[in-house]
Amino acid sequence: MAIYFIQHGLQDSHSHYLDETLAYRNSINKLGLKWNCYANAKLSNDLAKLCDVRPVFKYPPDTILERDPSLRPISDFIDLSESFAADCKRAFRNNINNDDILIIPYATESEIFGASIYLHSMQPSLRPKIAFIIHRPDFNWKISPDRLTVEGDNSYWRFAGKRLKSLTNDTTRFIGTTDRRLSKLLSNYFKMNVIHIPMPTPNLQIQASSSAVVKEFDIGLLGEFRSERGSNEIFSLLAGALAKFPMSKCLLQVRTDEQKLSIQKSLGILKTQVHFEVGNVPASRFINNVLRCQFLLLPYNPARYRMRSSGVLSVAAEFGVPVIVPNNTWLSDRVHDGLACGIVYDQLSQLVIDSVLSLDESKRNTLASQAIKLSLNWQKNNSTDKVIEIIKTYLETDQVGNINNVEVLNINPMSDKDFNNIQKPPLTVSSISSQAQAKFQQALSIHQKGLLAQAQALCEEILKLQPNHFDALHLLGVLSAQTKNPQRAVHLIGKAIEINPNNAAAHNNIGNALRDLKQHQAALESYDRAIALTLDYAEAYSNRGNALQELKQLDAALDSYDKAIAIKPDYAEAYFNRGIALQELKQLDAALDSYNKTIAIKPHFAEAYYIRGIALQELKQLDAALDSYDKAIA
Numbered sequence: 358m359a360i361y362f363i364q365h366g367l368q369d370s371h372s373h374y375l376d377e378t379l380a381y382r383n384s385i386n387k388l389g390l391k392w393n394c395y396a397n398a399k400l401s402n403d404l405a406k407l408c409d410v411r412p413v414f415k416y417p418p419d420t421i422l423e424r425d426p427s428l429r430p431i432s433d434f435i436d437l438s439e440s441f442a443a444d445c446k447r448a449f450r451n452n453i454n455n456d457d458i459l460i461i462p463y464a465t466e467s468e469i470f471g472a473s474i475y476l477h478s479m480q481p482s483l484r485p486k487i488a489f490i491i492h493r494p495d496f497n498w499k500i501s502p503d504r505l506t507v508e509g510d511n512s513y514w515r516f517a518g519k520r521l522k523s524l525t526n527d528t529t530r531f532i533g534t535t536d537r538r539l540s541k542l543l544s545n546y547f548k549m550n551v552i553h554i555p556m557p558t559p560n561l562q563i564q565a566s567s568s569a570v571v572k573e574f575d576i577g578l579l580g581e582f583r584s585e586r587g588s589n590e591i592f593s594l595l596a597g598a599l600a601k602f603p604m605s606k607c608l609l610q611v612r613t614d615e616q617k618l619s620i621q622k623s624l625g626i627l628k629t630q631v632h633f634e635v636g637n638v639p640a641s642r643f644i645n646n647v648l649r650c651q652f653l654l655l656p657y658n659p660a661r662y663r664m665r666s667s668g669v670l671s672v673a674a675e676f677g678v679p680v681i682v683p684n685n686t687w688l689s690d691r692v693h694d695g696l697a698c699g700i701v702y703d704q705l706s707q708l709v710i711d712s713v714l715s716l717d718e719s720k721r722n723t724l725a726s727q728a729i730k731l732s733l734n735w736q737k738n739n740s741t742d743k744v745i746e747i748i749k750t751y752l753e754t755d756q757v758g759n760i761n762n763v764e765v766l767n768i769n770p771m772s773d774k775d776f777n778n779i780q781k782p783p784l785t786v787s788s789i790s791s792q793a794q795a796k797f798q799q800a801l802s803i804h805q806k807g808l809l810a811q812a813q814a815l816c817e818e819i820l821k822l823q824p825n826h827f828d829a830l831h832l833l834g835v836l837s838a839q840t841k842n843p844q845r846a847v848h849l850i851g852k853a854i855e856i857n858p859n860n861a862a863a864h865n866n867i868g869n870a871l872r873d874l875k876q877h878q879a880a881l882e883s884y885d886r887a888i889a890l891t892l893d894y895a896e897a898y899s900n901r902g903n904a905l906q907e908l909k910q911l912d913a914a915l916d917s918y919d920k921a922i923a924i925k926p927d928y929a930e931a932y933f934n935r936g937i938a939l940q941e942l943k944q945l946d947a948a949l950d951s952y953n954k955t956i957a958i959k960p961h962f963a964e965a966y967y968i969r970g971i972a973l974q975e976l977k978q979l980d981a982a983l984d985s986y987d988k989a990i991a
Contacts, residue, residue, distance in 0.1 A: 359457045360385060360745070361393045361449070361485070365414035365441075366463050368397035370404055370924065373559075373668050376640040377462065378408050379893055380559035380741040387742065395448045403923035407893075413448045415440050418463040419496075430497075434467055434513045441471025446478065455529075457485040458752060460745075462557065464489035470517035476524045484524070488531035488748045490557070493665040494539055500663040502685050504538050511546055518547030531751050533744075535666040536687050542664070552751065557744040558671045558735070559640070570648035571802055574632070575714055576681075577608040577650030579643065580669035591656045591705070592620055598710040599630045605714045608650055610634040639925060640893055647672050651721055652713055654681045655688055656705050662686040670697060671739065677732035679724045681713060696735060698728035793823040800832060809836055827856045831863050834870070843873035861891035868900055877907045895925035899934060906938050914938045929959035933968070940972055948972050963989045 362381055367374040378394060385392045392409055400412040416422075416437055423432040453459065461468050469489060476484050494500065498509035521530065532547070533554035534540045544551040578591070599605055609631055611617050617635055621628045634646060647653065653673045663686055670688050673680050680699035682688035691697040702709045716724075737743075800815035813836045819829040834849035850867040857863070868883030884901035888894055902917035918935035922928055936951030952969035955962055970985035 358390075359393060359453075360390055361453060361457060361459045362395070363414065363445070363448075363459070363461045363468075364394055364396050364410065364463075365444075366397065366417040367404075367408070367410065368399040368417055369401075370639065370926070374463075375404070375408070376559040376893065377557060377741065378410065380557075381462070381745070382409065383889075384741045384745050388745070395444075401923075403919065407920055407923050411448065414444045418465060418468070430510065430513065434470070437467035438471040438474060438517075441468055442474035442478070445472065445475035453485050454483050455485060458488060458748065459485045460488045460490070460748065462490045464491050465493075466495070466514045466517045469521055470513075473517065473520040473524055477520075484529070486529045486531070486752045487525065488533070488752070490554070490744070491532065491534045491539065491543065491551075494542070494663075496661075500660070502659070502663075504663050504685060507542060514543070515546050518543075518549060522547065522549055528752065531748050533747070534664075536664040536690075539664040552747070554747055555739040555743050556666055556671050557741045558675050558739045559741065570645060571798065571805070572649065572651050573606065574608040574650045575602075575605045576652050576654050576710070577610075577646065578654050578656070579608065579610045579634070579646055579650070591654075592623060594705065594707045594710055595631075596624055596627055597707045598714055599624075599627045601711060602714040603630070605630060607631045608634065608646060610638075610646070612636065639895070641891070641895070644672060644676060647678055648676055650678060651725070652679050652681055652700075654710070654713075655683075656681075657683060657686070657688065659683040659686050662688060671735075673697065673699075674728075674735040675732055675739070677725070677729035679728045681709065696731065696739075698724060698731050793819045793826055793829070796822075797826070797828050797832070800829070804832065804836065809840060812836060813840075825856055827853050827860070830856070831860070831866070835866055838866070838870045838873060843870040846870035847874065859890055861887040861894055861897065864890065865894070865897045865900060868897075868904070872900075872904055872907070875907075877904045880904045881908070893924045895921045895928055895931070898924065899928065899931040902931070902934055902938070906934070906941075911938050911942050927958050929955045929962060929965075932958065933962065933965050936965075936972070937968065940968070940975075945972050945976050949976070 362378075364374055364378050364381075367378050369375075378396070382392050382394065394408070394410040395413045396405065396408070396410040397414050397417055398412045400410070405412050420437060421429065421433060422436055423429040425432075449459075459472075461472065472487060472489070476487070494507070495509060495511070495514065498507050498511070500507050527550060530549070531552070532543065532549065533552045534543060535554060535556050537553040540551045540553040576595075595607060599607065607630060609620065611620065611633060612635075614635055617633045620631070620633075624631060638646070653669065655667065655669060657667070662683070666687050670680055670682070670691060674691065674697035677698075680688070680692070680697060682692060682699055682701055683705065684701050684703050689701045692699045692701050700709075700713065796815055796819050800812045800819070803815065804812035813833060816829045816833040816836065819826050820833070823829070830849050830853035834846045834851075834853060837843070837849060838846035847867055847870045850863055850870065854860070854863050854867065864883045864887035868880040868887065871877075871880035871883060881901060881904040884897050884904060887897040888901065891897070898917050898921035902914040902921065905911070905914035905917060915935060915938050918931050918938065921931040922935070925931070932951045932955040936948040936955065939945075939948035939951060949969065949972050952965055952972060955965040956969070959965070966985045966989035970982045970989060973979075973982035973985055
């Protein structure tokens, strides 16, 4: 048996499709199966190599082709379905058979009908089992606020379902959605089983412990603000709340620099309280931004999210950050069902934002503690591992059984009426943990200011309170490395890894300490473990390249640097180290190009100017070499 994936939305490095693809690959590897995945034809060669996918499919999900709105529904349905079917034929040729499973993680009516056309073109005895995952209803359907009635043309969905049903049966077909109401709706339209499944959250471990990130912002609006996610009124509401709470800060993610300037202009003197992230960012940075916020505000248009899942909420739930979400939506269901922690509002107003900003430290800590507890369960039950397990079990046994049963923690969600009902917890073992955590946040803040001795003293105090405090052991190990004691760093970070062997950052940092001890092979193994835990870990790839360079495995080092750069295109240090490896291979022109890219990204990188000068001197470009040396010492 083989499992094939179609990730036709994967076309660049900034899409959530990238993280999910890497997670699915990791899940398949755990099963000991060969990874087979086909992506969008626009995907670059570097990313295709990183993800080990083949770029084939012409159109991503939700593509709009027809400009005439009156013709668009039928025209796009036909054109996108036929294109999808043709791409399936081109991708699989004769390599897929009836023992295999074909999974389409982002499906609409066009993918269902297109896959049906493809199946019809095959001999019945060779048709694979097929699985569709549907994340949203049709954009043109009008769903009532109570989600009991749906209006709109459903004929394309019903037609696609009818065609699929004629070519498959309950043992060869799986349809899943991430919303239980959408499952019931589509089951009625299709006259087939539609299973409610968990959210296939990538579960890519952040390159730092969740608790090791300073909470710089009271509220974050992340994941690119788009019109479908809410009204621009949110900015005036924020401005009013920030004026009332001048010590509060907010982190906003916007699409363009123009949008940033427009918002800054509207905020006036309040703009110092708002920090911006422009455009899409890699997964590791996005997660870091989520963790920098005490609350995530998701002011989404409720009409769009009645039965539609949210990747931003999934990240918040996975990493234990409370959310503020609209009622009668997929988002509020997660809170009411005790799967995520947060505050649910009926109508967004300044009063809602004021109420959040006015929460005292005790109430915020209670919510944060709830969110962290729930995050453990979210990670367990919402993953690509879980989704593949459900699909395989369903198709292999033809038994739905308890497939929808998800174990949840019995913690009551909070609504916006509960602000004044949070009680201060009694002094218990958890209070000791809270004291340790408060000290750790202080140590981390001091460390970031460069006060290493003070940070070290605080970490040692924490370990007296809680000897197995992962973050304190980890940070103390990093501090030991920074103060030229790599042997102690290896010991401390090693103890931290014994407590949590799944933290990629710890494996990366112990690798750095091992390199300081000239134990390059052991360091390489640590970097490999970090990358296995977090497949898009640019820093680990770059550090791995450094270890390989020390081991004189220069071609392998270059490959590792290239992967780091594919993940993080503005990674100056990776370009610099790549240049050194190329220079050692006597590929001076290519080395010079890497140094120039380093300097373009980081203009004050003195060492890059100096090493570039050496390369220019070897190329007999003496005037240019002198100029580069001058800039190095300027």
